[in-house]
Amino acid sequence: MENSNSEPRRRASAAVCDYDHTSAGFKCPELLEQHLVSDLDLKKKNRFKRLTRNRVIPITLTLVIFALTASVISLWTTFNRQVDGSGKDNLFQSTRVTSGETVGIRLHPEDHVYRKPQTRNYNWVVTSGVRSPDGVQKEVYLINGDFPGPTIEARTGDTITVSVTNALDDEGVSIHWHGLHMRGTNHMDGAVGFTQSLIPVGEKFIYEFQVKNQDGTFWYHAHSHVQRGDGLYGGLVVHKPREDTAGMNIRDYESEVLLLVGDWFHRSAPTMLDWYTSVKGFGNEPVPDSLLINGLGKFDCSMAVAARPLNCSEEVQIRPIFHDSSSKRLRLVNVGSIAGLSIGIKNAKLDPFQVDGGFDIAGVPSDSVGVVYPGERVDLVIQWDENSKTEGSSLTISLDQENFRYPNPALAPVQSFPALPSPESIKAALNLPSSVVASTTFNLQTAHGASSFLYPTIPYSADETLILYAKTLKLSKAANHPMGTINRTSWSPQEPPLIEIPRSSWDDNQLVPFISLPENPTNRVSKDGVWVDIIINNLDDGSHPFHLHGHDFFVLDSQRSESGWGSYRLATFPPPSPSVEPPLVLDRGPVLRKDTVMVPRYGYVILRFRADNPGIWMFHCHLLVHLGSGMAMGIEVGN
Template structure:
């Protein structure tokens, strides 16, 4: 089957241990949706290997860069707190230099005992994630079924890595997006993949951009699940591994009960027909239950891309994939976007399954504005900004430099240890921005999208529309590590600054991050950051 079958029984009842992996990064040509393209391979796999472990495990991953293109690489462990291991976070420019060709870096860290859920790993250097350098990472929660007297209520767990796909290299797409000829328009994807497979109609390829393409027949596409999972309850773990687009999902003849989001945080929700929008970097776990009546057609997974800015005639924004191996005598219905909103669960309105105890007010508030701008001082090349700063990495990571050596492209406010902090992120663009904060999960207290005007919120303002304070959810806010900031709107997030380090905060749209829509927070320790990480500096010098 195409779905990645997980093995919780191998991890949930054992004590913590050390798991060691050896990864060799290369590149090669593949045709994931019928179109030939050069992709990144980890141990000759695309997507890369799936890591399964349990809370408290120590992970030791030896990553060797065997690319012949002289590209540097790094790996980020998306959603993991990396407590006491910030130098293993994999963020080039913040925590490490890229791993040079023919060099090896050993990522060595312990998964927090309090963390369990659906995570993933991906490249965090340049835009290599967009060409396939990613994979799944599932942390199973330790459970003693004997003491609890019951199992989890489902038979199997299956991982789906879902995302948009470009037929050009991500570097080429970024070059177009940040050029004058791109006019700041979003680079629309060409296709969609699930666990590295998709179907592209070769006749839809743009004549001006020819591709080497072979149509994948209906009977050639594998089922997402094996037949033994039909009519059984299954936990689906979904990750949006794409570069730009959010998506909504539906499975015909089935219900999808939302269980958790991002790093395993429980949410409330009935069993709807469809769930979304899941933005790049976000995750959601769903309980798949089949309808009582046998379907007249073969069940299919329907995916509808968020229609915010898609004008690519080659892209089919609504696609479907067989849940089970296709039988030639069972009719297959086309995707039906209308059916996806009949009984829909909006992830942006999710709330915690359990009551939350939060302070009435934060001790510090950080006010941010994000926007893509074309300025004459930059020859009208589109750049992403956080407040008035467009980020770009220095030659050495910030972890290895005192604050006095950080340049003007680094927006890194300081937060004292253990302070409760509100971060207000205003989005001045006409498209949403999914923001990911390294090292932390946070509570989403408010989210707003405006249909008129800028829709901003400034807690320091005393007049005008931006001074109108939102109603903060302090009772049952959802907890996340990646949150979509609506177009011409804002989110208010709250966290307790209890994980010291210099942590990156950035838009997870790959080309927005690549054009500078990133910053960081400096939590605890000496504000001057005089005590630099010598190990990070030495690795840069050896590279």
């Protein structure tokens, strides 16, 4: 949930269009017309300090340096970690760190893949403070003083408990665990308005859930207001145990690195949402000012717009992404608010092999991989070119500009960063390209699932079908303020959350079809749940990345129209007889499996998922301003 009950200006009521909440039936055929460090992290930091202090230098100098260092660290820590009653840092601290460190977050699968399942305990305190991630000062959200938040690493079967204390001055908060099914723990999903109330200021909430039968690249982020856009997010990686190798898409690599990449605004996320939902915004998505990799970036201060003065510094130390040119598994997450992105590395091939929550794809080594939309993830292996010098290698991120409706001269949509710790690599990164030059590009939007003997069988037809229409509307009865809608319903969070009250008490902003799981399954209904098709029609001229909580799905079809609506026609589904033209051919194996999917402009996607996880699960566009303006709904699964 990325909007709040306390802000009525964002709550434009929309007609439900004769939608029957009880039967989940549609009676409107004209619909087409209309986001304290873990024990492991603490040990790593202490180990780094010990290694630093154990360097061999003369004993007298050692004592002097140690005393001075201790004093400086003590003073620095006192100022930097002190939190006043407002929950904000008292001293500005740049997120820049010392040379020798890399931007990439090194993961430690060796600590997890051979051990037995255990309980992983984390204590987090959420505050805010001024940081300068790309050279421009901005107030961001912090978890235990860090932006982004600490990375969680676990293995399949682990139980994760996260104690979240809200030390903000006047905002509630919640955390969603993006991609994890929360099987049996719907109330831990973090979706404010659906499964949880905001964690009040000064109070604590303990998330506890088991990671059942899942592994892969995930992440967590605020699901309250638009806090995700101001940095309340972090990485979450679930490693697959080595004894459980059946069906694994095997790749050779020596280490794993996590990159949280996304667009970045210099103004606050609430300010951007205010502009987007105002009449003067005309429903045009705000264009970002910069991009960050693991909370770090670089901004050309000379490009700042005169009308929006910035506290900007270009005295930024450029750091490499990786330590060396050994083979690596790169886990990439788009944590951005608006833009999709593509990635390329000079003098290397990228071999994508998994998307979202560990779902195998049939990848091909390519010069670049994209587009990865907000909320989506891709795992790939970096294959360095042995015939080329890697010292001058650079990593390039290109933001997709489909949803950019107006120019932002401050933004460099294509940016390069030094891939390796060498002068040549840094020099190469300083030469910013105007476009990505790649002879081969792997298109994630046309990817297919990889063959596997464990691949589930997808039925020829579904038990239930939901037909949805996503559209940004500007209605006179809402004073022409843009609002995101699904089937002409603009969502806003309800308090208490839906999970705590009967359906009869839900208001008209809640679009939540009910999927029944009979207690006595028939031949048509599997004991493992019912199969449901979701057909999402995009009536806008820009893409919508949709994310389903609590489940994953198979992408059976995806269509895009360059001009005019290319919406799905019910008359052609299920697949027609051979005499009907044109026939609808659905991809049923090995088909792409995901939990977040891009719905093309003026087009549609057909998704099929097995509803076997009882609860109320949010389904929404992952573009921050779209969700913040109401483009969300829920799906209730139960009996």
